[in-house]
Each structure stands twice: as structure tokens, then as C-alpha cells.
Amino acid sequence: EGVLTLPDHSFHGISKEHNWSFKTKDSAPASTDTLIVDANGQGDFNTVQGALDFIPDFSQKQTVILIQAGDYEELVYARNKTNVKIKGAGMDRTRVHYANNEVFNPHPLTVKTNEWPGTFPSRRAAFMLDNCNDILLEDLTIATDLHGQAEGLLLNGERIALYSVHIIGSGDALQANGTIYMESCELDGGGDTILGRGSLFAYRSNFRNDGGPFSWVRNTTGNHGDVFVECTFAAPDGKKADYGRTKSNHGTAYPDAEFVVINCKVKNIIPQGWSAIGEKSSRMYEFNTCDMETGKPVDVSQRHAYSRQLDAQKDAALIADYMNPAFVLKGWQPFSYLKN
Template sequence: MKSLAILSILLSTARGVSLSTRGEDIQLFPADGAKNVNPDTQLKITFPSPPTIGSSGLIRVYDEADNKLIDTLNMSIPTSPSPFGNGSTKANYSDTTTYQTNIIGGLDFYFYPIIVRNNTATIYLHNNQLDYGRTYGVTIEPGVLKQGGFNGFTSNSSWTFSTKPHGPKAGTTDVVVAADGSADFSTVQGAIDWAPLNPTKRITIWIKDGNYEELVYWQYKTNLTIRGQSRNGTIVGYPNNSAFNPPNRQGPSRRPAFQMNGVTDVQLSSFTINNYYKGQAESLLVNGLRVVLDHMTLNGSGDGFTTYGTIYITDSKLTGDGDSVLGYGSVFWLRSEIDSHSAVTWTRTVQAQRHGNVFVNCTIIGLDGNDTFARLPDNTGGVMPNWPYAEVVLINTKTAGIAPVGWGPVAGPPFDTSHLHLWEYNTMDLDGQPVDVSQRLNVSRQLSLPKDAKILAEYTDPTYVLDGWTPVVL
């Protein structure tokens, strides 16, 4: 296992960037005239008091060598059909409006060209427009940002910066992300975009403590570890949900804050992922094989964490607003905690998949005081009715705020429940005392010894649950 000492060594040699004052009123990042800037940098303007975002005007970036226009943000273009994430969650395929769109990891997303937090306006250029070894000038038309007498920059020589001459050298296996621009990359997405698809040696992306407000999406990469400097100090998040980024006709979901699709042999360790919107709003969506989550904190809303494939989770915490685990995958949870409103999981195990969500030595807390472990709503009309192969198994689980019925509701027409695994063994309260299971839903089952010794031995073995994969935490 690589030590965090590597991170300290890398950071000790990283380049620092200082802010410069433009006039007496604002600070620019990168500073005017800054050198060795990362091409994935975000542009920031800090004012004496919070600015407001205008509804017109252009932000342009030029290559200073030939005055070529590199990128444009047009503030008259709406961000989304639901710019505050509170509109319809259904796709409107007749809508022909142009919205602010960014290509992230190969997929199109609606996005905010500017986000204001406190006194700082962060400008998000379109991804991968800047290059190494170039000098760029920025113009901002009046009306883009409103604060005091700020009138923007009409000349592309008013705010210039130069990027690093080159990126990480060929064969590099460890890179560092720092929000202040002092390392190899300034954004998590920038480092992931750099990582090769199928490296011969494992790649590790180290994220320095900081707040990384960015929408992260990537696909088809292998042999990759993303590791934060500290679980509570390294925060990656974005305001996103199914209203802000409604479904397209095809392709992956666009509503998570952080998503990986079609990946293999990936590990996320020691950082926090937040989705800042309510609704159908995952903190994380994983679609992959042999994925490890270790010492992670996930804060989502409805469907707070969606799973596909095979996933091993240890010493982590998920908070959600209902169906907090939308489970299509085979997932082994160890020493982890879920705090959830309403139903903790909606597990959609299919027959061929064999296993669903298995919790061993975990803690589950119902935040409303009368919540359930899993629900199976009526899904007639082309969808597998009630997911009759759904599997949620709790072994040595501490609980609070769970209704006496424990499971459900299971709704809709009668169906064959003989393959349904809503199982518990030794469910306890937070003090370790057995809970009353006498009112549990009739399609659930209490496991016991010695009768179920074989089942318990199998389901406490991640290799059995994860289809023959023996996970190793790096």
C-alpha cells in the first residue's frame, strides 16, 4: 500500500501560486501574468462582497500568440431546463432550447458557467480547451458579473496567464491534484482525463485537501486509485439532479455528482463526495467490476448511491433521502454506516446476478424514526414485478430508527417470493442489544445458528458475494 507520505513528498515540490490584486478591489486567479498554470485551471475572481451573476455578456479566452479564440461562455444561454434543480425530472424530447453544455469524460452535461460562493466567482471554462505551453488572455464583458463598479475586462491583455510547458512525463504513475494550482492538476476531472485507459502499472491520483466543486464523470478506465489527503478535508461535489440534468434518449445517467461507467479495478479512498441538490441526486454512481470504496463519505439525496457490477465497501458512510442505495450491483458492505430517510435500499437484483446488498458488521440508521431496510414497490408494466430476486442480507447489523416491520413496503400483485432474500442475523440496537423482530414482514427471514451456519459462512465471505472476486484494499 502506498503511504500518504508519497503525497507529502509530491506536494513539497509543487509550485505555489499567489493571488494578485487587480486595482484595489478584486483578486484574480490565476494571477495576471502568472506562469506555469495548469491547463485544467478554473478562473476565479474574488470581490470585497458577493457578486451576482448576470444574464448576458460573453467570457472569452484567446491564445495570445495569434489572437485565436479558444473558448467562449455566453451568459445569455440558460443553464438547464431546471436551473435550480427543482423542476420536472422527466425528459422533454420536444424541447429544442440550447442550454449551457460541457463535455465531461466524453458525455454531455448541462453545467453552471459561473458559481458564486461567498465573495468568489468561479468561472468554469469548457473542459480540455486549454493546452500546455500557451499564453492566454481573458475578456469579460460588462454585465457578466455585477458587483460595485466592476465592468469586466474588455482587452485580452488585461488578464493573461501562461500554462506549464508540459504535463506529467510518460510513465508517471502518481499525480497530485491541488485546488490552488500548486500540483500536477487543479481539478479531479483533469487528472482523471489524463489517466490512461489501460495502464500497465496502477495509476494513483492523490487529491490534496480542499473543496473541488466540479461535476466528475469518467468511463472505461482500469487500474486506477483515487485517494484523498483526508476523508473530511478532501471534498468533491456538485449541485446536480434529474431535474437539472434530465435523462437523454440513451446513454448513462446524468444526475450524479460523481460517476464512473464501465470501469474495472478501481479504488476510491479517503475523501468525501457531496451532491448539493435534493431529489433524484446521487453522490456517486458506480458501474464497474472489482471496485473498492474505502474510508469514503457519500452525501446524496434520493437514490444517494447507485450501484452496478461488483463493489466492495469498507469503513465508509452514506447519507441519503430515501432509496439511498439504488442497488443493481453485487455489493459487500463491511463496517460501514448508512443514514437514510424512508427506505434505506431499493435493491433490484436480477436472477443472473446472484447477489445484491450484503451488510456485515454495519450500522443502519433511519433518520425519520420509522424507516425500513428495503422496499419493493409495484413495478408491473414491463418492469420485473417487485424484483423477486432482490437480495438484502444483514449480518450483525446495529440499527436505530427502523420500524418494527423492518422491511417494505412490498406492493402490487402477488408474486413468487421463494427467491427473495430479505434476511437478517443478529440485528441489534446501537448498544449491541438484540432488537424485537417479532413484527417483521412475512416475506423476510431471520437466520439462526446452527440451522443457517452454511449461509452465514458464505455471506460473510466477500469472495462468495462478489462472484469469485477476492477484494484487496490498497
């Protein structure tokens, strides 16, 4: 008793004295191109998980999942899904969330790292898309309800685009592995706010954490890392954050790590910019960073020795390349509302 709360208070627990029954719909959705998710039971499915499970693995045709306004308390995990558009009713109207973290759902002790294609990812995120390609998320909030190592969103796949998505996590709030595009998004998290081996291109999105690194970049040879164009980075007053690190506390460094900041605005970022860059070969580039409150260029005289300030004239071609998503995302040019 108390596990389920129904409007008519009809659930009193399951026992010999109190039976409880439920039923599924009489037939499958009439349309397989568009699926409606409605927490109030007026759609094809009550849960996002149900709609994703209904879609065949590796589908060649696009399926649109429309999530109606509402609160969806559910753990979402989808594997091997392709060509899916998941659209909510707005960041402030559709919320998908669950209480999950590394302590609650730890990955097996025999798995040292699980970010590589074909492996299974961490189980600690509220919303996970694993080995999924050509996915679009739009107009919703995705959140974890716990602190610790707890991603709101974990992505493993190629050509995954996020538009107007608010991600709320704790440490490692977003894990990005593959080729990921973000536009007009919001991200709130803790230390290592962004984690992963992926190539992430963020455009006009806002990143906030409670002090600490915004990223732990771990891209490998031949792959770009995290690139931010016209974004903001902010920590609350009284705390200081940094762009990120390429070196762990136990000494592991990533020589090809890349973190590029172009035409961004910042608040309460440490003078060094980056906290720990393990190798000189890392590409930590910055261009035209301004203060969020004054709009004036920030003082970059104390930036980390392994980082580099790009020059408007000498590095014009390089700056143009990094402002092009296709350059960062293996030739993929995602749709942009602001450019079309």
C-alpha cells in the same frame, strides 16, 4: 463579472475593455504512475477530472491519483478507466462536490433504463465512474449539493472498492451497478439511499437517511444483491426508515432481489424491517440485529412475511458464505485493512 472569484480580484468579466488570459503547464506530468491533484495549482492538475482525462482508456498499469486536501467543486465523469487508485487526504479534508440532480441533468426520454453494461448512466450524479473496472477510492468525501434524485456517487463497473469514503446524496445517494466493496465508509441520503443492479458488499460502514427505504435492490438472476456485515442503519429521531424495497410504486418487482443484514446495528427501523417485498423468491435475510443505543437484540417478531431470520446453528454455512466478500462479488476478494 462575478463568475470567477480570484484572490487578487483581477477578473472583471470578458469584454473588449477587459481581456483575461490563462495558461496551461509547459509540459505533461513527469510521472504517469502517480498524478497529484491540488486545488491551489501546486500539483499536476487542479481538478480530479483533469487527472482522470489524462489516463488512457483501459490502461493495464495502475495509476495513482493523489488529491490534496481542499474543496473541489467539479462535476466528475470518467468512462472506460481501469486500474486507478484515487486517494484523498481524509474524509474531512478532501471534498469533491457539485450541484447536480435529475432535474438539472435528466437522462434522455428515449432511455428507459440505463444501468446495464455498455449503456450510458444517468447524468444526475456529482461523481460518476462509468464502465470502469479495478478502481479504488479512498479517504475523501463525495457529495451532491442538490436535493431530489441526486446521487453523490454513481458506479458502473467491476471490482470497485471504497475505503473511508463519505458519500452524501439525496434520493438514490449511491447507485451501485457491478461488483462494489465498501469498508469503513459513511453514506448519507434520502429514500432509496442505495439504488442499482449491482452486487454490493459493505463492511463496518454507516448508513443514514431521513426516513424511508435504504435501498431499492434490483439484482438479477445469478447475481447477488446488497450484503451488509457489521454495519449500522439509522434514521433521525421522530422518523422511521426501512431496509428497503424490491417493488416500485407502479408495481414492478424484482424476483431475485437480495438484501442481507448480518451482525448489524439499527436505529429507528420499522418493525417490518422491509417496506415492500414484491416476490416471495426474494432473499431478504437477517441475522443478529441489535439496537444501536442499547446493544440488545431488536424485536424481529413483526418482520415482513417474505423475509427470513437466519439461525446461528441451522444456517451457519449460509451465514459464513455471506460474510465472505468473494461469495457475494463473483469470486473477487478485495483487500481489507481490518484483516491484513
